[in-house]
Amino acid sequence: MLTMDRRIRKSQKAIKMAFIELMIEKKFDQITIQDISDRADVSRRTIYLHYMDKLDLLDKLIEEHIDEMRKLCDSAGDDADYIDTGLLWFEYFESHYLFFSAILASKGDTFFRNRFLEFFLQKLKNEENDMPAGSKQGLTDGEDVDIQFLGAAIVGVVEWWFKNEKPHSPSFMAQRVGSLLERNLEADFLLA
Structure with missing residues (x-):
């Protein structure tokens, strides 16, 4: 269970960092879940496990x-x-x-x-x-x-x-x- 918690924290940290980096590069409206997924190196499904959409993430x-x-x-x-x-x-x-x-x-x-x-x-x-x-x-x-x-x-x-x-x-x-x-x-x- 501890390993799972660590992986979840690592995924969430990667998603948040990817999102922040993308906000510096693009307008908010132009950022897609796929962009976040690619940058964070996680699946779109992983993002949706934690957040409803990019507004929820924000x-x-x-x-x-x-x-x-x-x-x-x-x-x-x-x-x-x-x-x-x-x-x-x-x-x-x-x-x-x-x-x-x-x-x-x-x-x-x-x-x-x-x-x-x-x-x-x-x-x-x-x-x-x-x-x-x-x-x-x-x-x-x-x-x-x-x-x-x-x-x-x-x-x-x-x-x-x-x-x-x-x-x-x-x-x-x-x-x-x-x-x-x-x-x-x-x-x-x-x-x-």
Whole structure:
């Protein structure tokens, strides 16, 4: 049974890598299951054992990365500031550069962008809810606008970083993004 698990993991890894490589070379709509099968050196049947179609494969890849980012954020602990958390994010992005650059360059980027934005919006909402009662003005009508703005800004900066082939280090990006988030939250507090 252990051998079977190892073969399944090996096949899935080959399928995912083939798919990512193909997304760099072709538009998402042009990629076929046969292309993935040929590149991964597995049968089409093997692909269909694990995934319904290429959209399912894309969805599972995205979910896998978002789950990993959630685990990273959870492992950072409650005392981590935005800079520390940003460093975890940008180091993760850098270590999975092939996936993120492929997804942002492909037609799957809209689907990915929406899922990515959902992740950051949830993290920001959780941060806002975790702030001590005396340090925030409470839930306001405008808070959803603020969170939407910050989430879209983070996603935009990450997209820019990849599309410009990582012009700055993860630590630089974490410092800048973390500082901007902290400044925005301080401004909200001062306006309260």
